[in-house]
Amino acid sequence: MIRLFLRQYRIWLILLMAWHICLNIVLTVDRGFASVSLLYINILWLSIMTICVLIIYVKDRHRLTAYDKKGRDYVEMVAQSCEEQLQALRDEKEEQSRQLLEQKDELLAWVHDMKSPMTALKLVHDKLDVKTREQAEKEWLRLYLLLDRQLHATRIQTIAQDNRLEPIPLQPIIIEEIKALRTWCFEKQLAIDVDVADVVVISDAKWLGFIMRQILSNAVKYSEVGANIQIHVHQHNNITQLTVTDTGCGIAPADLPRVFRKSYTGTIGRETKAATGMGLYLAKQAATALHIDITIASVQYEGTTVTLTFQQANDYVKTLGM
CATH class of the missing domain: 3.30.565.10 (Histidine kinase-like ATPase, C-terminal domain)
Incomplete structure (x- = not known):
């Protein structure tokens, strides 16, 4: 766990150490800091840095535990996790597309099945009296237009494959x-x-x-x-x-x-x-x-x-x- 943590934050740790070394060089070379205790400055700086590192470690150790158990590099594990999530989303999208296609086919089949009773109704209404026939034909037309609209609404997405110019x-x-x-x-x-x-x-x-x-x-x-x-x-x-x-x-x-x-x-x-x-x-x-x-x-x-x-x-x- 500690090694994984150090690998994860090695850039920041190197930066802090470099800054610490530079501070020591300045305090040693510059005569203006002759009266300042170099040991005191180092102890104070290292204490602050240690506290900060411990806080970060405590905060991130739960997140790093899963990666540490697998013994792999943190960056590689994150990349793999993102790829797995992306693949899961692709699979979900394909499944939804498949379900939509199935629903579309079922809807098309239903619309086509509805044409048979509508054709039968068209033949039956000819035997009705004139007044009833006119009313029945009006409602039949309304039903026909609704079914026709639904049929074309289902096919509109594939119009590029369903036309002949x-x-x-x-x-x-x-x-x-x-x-x-x-x-x-x-x-x-x-x-x-x-x-x-x-x-x-x-x-x-x-x-x-x-x-x-x-x-x-x-x-x-x-x-x-x-x-x-x-x-x-x-x-x-x-x-x-x-x-x-x-x-x-x-x-x-x-x-x-x-x-x-x-x-x-x-x-x-x-x-x-x-x-x-x-x-x-x-x-x-x-x-x-x-x-x-x-x-x-x-x-x-x-x-x-x-x-x-x-x-x-x-x-x-x-x-x-x-």
Whole structure:
């Protein structure tokens, strides 16, 4: 134990001894200290140094006991201990990652399993009377959107491995998403003006459909009865901009900078309790992964415009050589 302690503090002990020797030399050579007792100074200095060393030793001996039993150098033992703790953290991280992957797989399996009863419900509701059928279809659509959002939320982390970039026409994707929301649109008597012509962009059809689904569902959700939603495409040079404009309640100025944050519902969402704060967040994540710029402009109580900007010569296109 004592040898380990001396090795640990050898630099400081050498420094104290050197200072002690220098003090003795000064007291011996300098005639001004001739009347000072050299023995007294040495005894006083050594006593103070001994007391300090003993205090440090008593304080640290419990900490050094474990290293002394193993008969190894203190510095090596500390380095080994740090490495062991680091490896333990790595192992814990790997275990957590494995558990997250298992939970993700289980969640994906659950979502896929839910599709079967939903398909059956879709067939059953056709046998209902008109009024009941409309109400059932509305609730079915809401359930479908929630499950679809959860499915894509689970897959968003692996979007780089789950996309296929190719030239795709915008109009069929938009029309398909509007058809999926037709029950909701009929209920609110909404008119949707689509002007996208034969515009083609480079993107992934499935993920682009998901982005449009989130944007359109928000536009429909916050539009008043009998309102109008406009979908237009503007092209300039190599840039294509798709805008979705509604005349709904709009977004408060304080909420606008935070609409893409995870789980942020905003003022309207808290008042109506109809928002989850995940739709625009997931749309933003997917758009960023596909090199699509998504922005929102809104005036409260007047309406909202969501803009998707596609660049024909983006990083993905250059990588693919298209």
